[in-house]
Amino acid sequence: MKRLLTYLFCASASLLFGCNTTPDPVLTVTPENLAFSAEGGAQTVQVKANNPWTASASGSGISVNPSSGEGDATVTVTATATNSTNPLSGSVTFRSEGLAATVSVTQDERKVIQVGDVMVIPAEGGTFAVDIQYNTEYTVEVEASAKSWISFLGTRALQSGKLEFQFAENQNTDPRQGKVTVKDNSGKAAPVTLNFVQEEKKVITVGDVMTIPAEGGTFAVDIQYNTDFDVVVESGAQSWITFVATRALKSGQLEFQFAENQSTDPRQGKVTVKDKSGKVSDIILTFVQEEKKVITVGDVMTIPAEGGTFMVDIQYNTDFDVVVESGAQHWITFVATRALQSGKLELRFAENPDPDTRQGRVTVKDKNGKVSPITLTFVQEEKKVIDVGDGMKIPAEGGTFTYSIQYNTDFDVVVESGAQSWIKFVATRSLTSGYLEFSFEANPNPEERTGKVTVKDKSGKVPDITITFVQEEKKIIQVGAVMTIPPEGGTFAVDIQYNTDYKVQVFCEGDWMTYVQTRSLIEGKLEFYFKENKGDRRECYAYVFSTEGGIETIKLCFKQETSIRDKLGTLANFRV
Numbered sequence: 360m361k362r363l364l365t366y367l368f369c370a371s372a373s374l375l376f377g378c379n380t381t382p383d384p385v386l387t388v389t390p391e392n393l394a395f396s397a398e399g400g401a402q403t404v405q406v407k408a409n410n411p412w413t414a415s416a417s418g419s420g421i422s423v424n425p426s427s428g429e430g431d432a433t434v435t436v437t438a439t440a441t442n443s444t445n446p447l448s449g450s451v452t453f454r455s456e457g458l459a460a461t462v463s464v465t466q467d468e469r470k471v472i473q474v475g476d477v478m479v480i481p482a483e484g485g486t487f488a489v490d491i492q493y494n495t496e497y498t499v500e501v502e503a504s505a506k507s508w509i510s511f512l513g514t515r516a517l518q519s520g521k522l523e524f525q526f527a528e529n530q531n532t533d534p535r536q537g538k539v540t541v542k543d544n545s546g547k548a549a550p551v552t553l554n555f556v557q558e559e560k561k562v563i564t565v566g567d568v569m570t571i572p573a574e575g576g577t578f579a580v581d582i583q584y585n586t587d588f589d590v591v592v593e594s595g596a597q598s599w600i601t602f603v604a605t606r607a608l609k610s611g612q613l614e615f616q617f618a619e620n621q622s623t624d625p626r627q628g629k630v631t632v633k634d635k636s637g638k639v640s641d642i643i644l645t646f647v648q649e650e651k652k653v654i655t656v657g658d659v660m661t662i663p664a665e666g667g668t669f670m671v672d673i674q675y676n677t678d679f680d681v682v683v684e685s686g687a688q689h690w691i692t693f694v695a696t697r698a699l700q701s702g703k704l705e706l707r708f709a710e711n712p713d714p715d716t717r718q719g720r721v722t723v724k725d726k727n728g729k730v731s732p733i734t735l736t737f738v739q740e741e742k743k744v745i746d747v748g749d750g751m752k753i754p755a756e757g758g759t760f761t762y763s764i765q766y767n768t769d770f771d772v773v774v775e776s777g778a779q780s781w782i783k784f785v786a787t788r789s790l791t792s793g794y795l796e797f798s799f800e801a802n803p804n805p806e807e808r809t810g811k812v813t814v815k816d817k818s819g820k821v822p823d824i825t826i827t828f829v830q831e832e833k834k835i836i837q838v839g840a841v842m843t844i845p846p847e848g849g850t851f852a853v854d855i856q857y858n859t860d861y862k863v864q865v866f867c868e869g870d871w872m873t874y875v876q877t878r879s880l881i882e883g884k885l886e887f888y889f890k891e892n893k894g895d896r897r898e899c900y901a902y903v904f905s906t907e908g909g910i911e912t913i914k915l916c917f918k919q920e921t922s923i924r925d926k927l928g929t930l931a932n933f934r935v
Contacts, residue, residue, distance in 0.1 A: 384456035385409045388434075395438040395466040406432045410456045418449015421464050438466050444494050470495040470547040474522065480557040484528040486512065488521035489553060496544040505537025509555060524555075532559045561586045561725060571739040575710040577603065587726040596719025599739070603705035613673050613681060614694040619666040623650045628687025633680045648690075668694065714765045716740055745770055745814055745821050747795070753830040756909075757801040759785065761794035762826065769817040778810025782828060799830060805858050807832045834859040834910050836903055838885065846892040846922035850875065852884035853915065860906040867899030872917060874901060885915075892919045 387407040395402070399420065406412065411429040416422050420439035425432070436451050447466040452459060475490035491514065499511045499522060508527035514520050522541070529535060539553040571578065590602045620626060627647050634641075648662040662669065681693045717739050724732045745766040753760065772784045772795060785796035795814075802808060807829055814824040839854035848871070863874045863885060875886035887901065897919050904912035 382409060384458055386412060386453060386455040386458040386460050388453050388460040388462055390462070391460075392463045393436055393465070395464070397441050397443075397467045397469040399438040399440040399466065401435050401437045403433050403435050404451075404462055406434055406453060408432075408453075408455050412453055412455035414451055414453050416449065416451045416464075418464060419443075419447055420466070421449040421451070423451045436462065436464060438464065441466055442469050444468050444471055444492075468494060470543060470545065472497055472541055472543055472548045472551050474541060474551050474553060478555065480526045480555055482529040482558045482560040484508070484526040484557070486523060486525050488523045491520055491522050491541070493548075495548055497548075498542050498544060500540045500542065502538045502540070505535075505539075505555075508535070508557070509537045509539065511539070526555070526557060529557045529560050534559045561727065573710070573740045575599070575739070577705065579705050589724045589726060591722045591724060593720045593722070596717075599709040599717070600719045601709070613671045614668060615671070616666075616668050616692040616694050618690040618692075620648045620650065620662075620664040620690075625649050626687075626690070628691045629684045630691065630693065631682045631684070633682060635680060666690075714767045745816060745824055747814060747824055747826055751826075751828055753799045753802075753828055755802040755831045755833040757781070757799040757830070759796065759798045761796045764793060764795050764814070768821055770821075771815045771817060773813045773815060775811045775813070778812075778828075781808075781830070782810045782812065784812070797828075799828070802830045802833050805832050805835050832858060834905060834907065836861055836905060836910055836913055838903060838913055838915060842917065844889045844892075844917055844919040846920045848889035848891040848919070850886060850888045852886045854883075855885050855903070856882045859910060861903055862906055863901055863903050865899065865901045868897070871897070871919070872899040872901070887917070889917070889919060892921055894921065896921050 385408060389405050389407075393402050393404070406414075406428070408428075408430055411427070412432075413427045414423045414434060415426065416436070420441060422437045424435050424437070428434075434451075434453075441447055446468045449464045449466075451462045451464060453461075471492070471494060473492040478487065478489070480487065501509045501511055508529070510525040510527075512523040512525055514522060524539070534556055536554065536556050539555065541551040541553070543550070592600045592602055615630070625647055627645065629643055629645050631641050631643050648666070649664055683691045683693055719739075720734050722732050722734050745764070745768060747762065747764045751760065751762060774782045774784055781800035781802070783798040785798055797812070810828050810830070812826045812828065814826065816823070835856070835858060837856040842851065842853070844851065865872055865874050865887075871890040871892070873888045875888050885901075885903070899917045899919075901915040901917065902912055903915065904910070
């Protein structure tokens with residue numbers, strides 16, 4: 360009955376409007392949001408559709424399967440594991456007959472804690488920071504055995520920062536190690552363990568700074584050390600402080616005294632070398648002393664009967680005791696260990712020539728650079744003197760000159776009576792360190808002259824100082840009269856007196872005059888050679904001048920007559 364009614368209704372409607380039986384398109388997807396952990400995985404969504412559909416994914420590491428279908432279906436959405444330290448997002452979009460449905464996809468960031476390299480801590484400790492990057496809450500735990508010297512101070516910043524630790528100074532001569540664990544509070548990031556190694560304490564210890572007397576000398580400063588070192592004297596003090604040597608190193612000798620064996624039988628004694636720290640096994644030295652006039656050489660050392668002092672080489676790097684067994688102590692005596700890790704720095708100080716104290720520093724440096732340099736300051740006293748230089752050479756022309764003087768007492772300046780005519784004391788220009796100013800008359804003589812000046816301490820506490828001034832002779836060149844040369848020429852000499860080096864230059868037309876030589880020194884002759892003159896009368900000049908300067912050049916003029924034959928020939932021509 361119902362089918363009939365429906366049919367009739369449709370038939371009527373078709374006549375009026377037409378009849379369409381296709382349903383409206385449908386597309387829904389559930390759920391609309393998917394969340395994945397950093398490790399990724401797969402989740403499903405339910406698709407409701409009455410038409411064919413397609414699916415597409417967007418976002419890093421997100422995929423969908425299947426990517427198309429028809430009608431209702433179950434679809435899988437997959438997210439791959441991520442190493443990103445930031446959250447990720449994406450989506451999957453379904454489309455069908457003009458409809459769209461979107462599923463939002465999110466993925467958590469990877470939880471990490473990253474720290475920088477493990478560091479070696481210097482013996483003196485201090486505050487140090489370790490780089491860290493993180494995106495999760497964490498805690499820092501110092502292992503129990505290291506809490507006495509490692510303290511965690513805090514994290515300086517968020518997400519990317521530094522772990523700051525305080526390390527106590529290592530007072531031991533051995534290195535030590537401590538572990539610090541950084542833990543993720545959520546348990547998602549693997550713990551990170553930091554291993555800190557702190558170096559042993561390197562030491563160089565020296566004695567007190569000393570004041571050096573003015574006369575200088577060689578002095579020693581006590582030193583103890585367990586590392587190689589250099590000794591550097593500052594450049595400004597190297598002229599008067601010299602490092603000599605370090606008297607002892609880590610390798611030395613044990614020195615023993617043995618009494619003479621008066622018996623005809625050999626005797627034996629043992630010496631034990633013990634490490635004070637107990638870390639090194641005892642070393643036993645067995646000494647066998649022969650009967651009189653017997654020497655044998657075996658594995659142990661053999662001591663001659665007459666005894667004496669002998670040494671056993673030893674090398675060590677720890678403190679030790681030397682114990683002679685009780686039965687041998689009456690004839691074996693341990694003398695000393697020649698060299699230990701405690702020695703002396705030997706320094707030589709030159710005498711202080713100055714009237715002021717002076718200061719110099721010596722730096723003891725660890726070659727490894729692990730110990731802070733130690734500086735020794737030496738102060739040397741002034742010398743109580745009046746100090747002047749050597750005698751001054753005064754030029755012949757005289758003048759006013761200053762003479763350096765250093766003094767720390769009042770004084771007088773006395774010119775000797777025989778030199779007061781040409782030496783005048785002018786003044787002292789300043790106090791304590793200055794100049795004595797003198798005026799010197801010109802020396803008119805060709806010989807040098809000497810005068811003495813005495814500097815006297817008015818208090819009489821400093822010995823007189825005598826300054827000797829030597830004034831140079833006046834430099835002269837004297838030559839004889841200029842001569843007329845006969846026409847036939849020849850070799851001629853001109854008298855000369857001189858007390859300075861000189862040279863002679865000839866200037867004339869032609870090459871008819873030649874300077875030959877000086878025959879002797881101080882007082883001699885200048886020798887010239889002249890060619891025969893076959894023409895008119897002629898002149899030539901020679902110049903004598905000092906090679907040291909200060910003397911006027913001397914000009915010599917030579918005139919050569921014409922020959923008589925040439926004169927007669929001229930007259931004959933005239934008569935014709």
